[in-house]
Amino acid sequence: MFALFHRGCADVLPVGDLGVRKGMQMLYGLRELPDPKAMERVAEGWKPYRSAGAWYMWKAVEDEQQARAAAREAKAALAAEAKLARLEARAAAKALKEASPPKRRKKAGEEEA
Template sequence: MCFRRSSPLIHSIGPYEGGLRPADSPFEALCEAVAYQQLSGKAAATIYGRFRSLTDESRSLDPLLVSKLSEEQLRGCGLSRAKSAAIQDLSAKTLEGVVPGHASLAPLSDQDIIDRLISVRGIGPWSVKMYLMFRLGRPDVLPQTDLGIRKGVMRTYGLPKMPTPKQVIVLAEDWRPFRTLASWYLWRSLELDQ
């Protein structure tokens, strides 16, 4: 197992520096997740900043206000047509109660939260797992389809080729109940000199 305190990977990276990034609501966190999907951090931050400028940035993101934004306004921020539709659906489902507040989600199991939130257009298991890891602080979440996780596993374990998500799941059994922490180290491992 590569995730013991004495492991070379942990020694090279150092102590965990992550933490929770609070959001006022699941709606706000998932809007940000949609904006960041499949983009570099810098590009996504710019687009999300433009999106937030359409709302009162000093306040929590309001699904009612967002639901009133036109597709043209959303697209003008740099959001794709698909992401604009996802944010509109997220607004509607939040207003309908399908996407509740943190307090209602917190007691649910990880799988129950995933099952509930993937009913929103554009929100898949990866986005929900990021929410579970970095907003709810769930300790045992594994985003096995994440390219960075798969590359990190390949590098850390010295594999000749990229592991499949199923292979990542098998390897990650040894990391329970701290797969979130192991994932953070795998992402960080990609920043190390080779």
């Protein structure tokens, strides 16, 4: 990754970088992380710009992680809103019950109106 980012080499494929391996696994639909030889075979057609391909693999993983984090935050926000709505509904029901006049009990011998 040093040669890729700091030295500006255009044809570097960091086969040992976990982010690049995960990106290749994700984008190519592989069941397992690719080994270095498999990565070399896949990236053969990228020459002489394998650095750009490696960057895209790395970026794909980063973007997926950000999307998952955003989804977790949205889910938590929805859960908090739902909880607040339930609490407000319970409070409103309690207030309505307390504001209603008490039901009158029938006395013995009274008929319904």
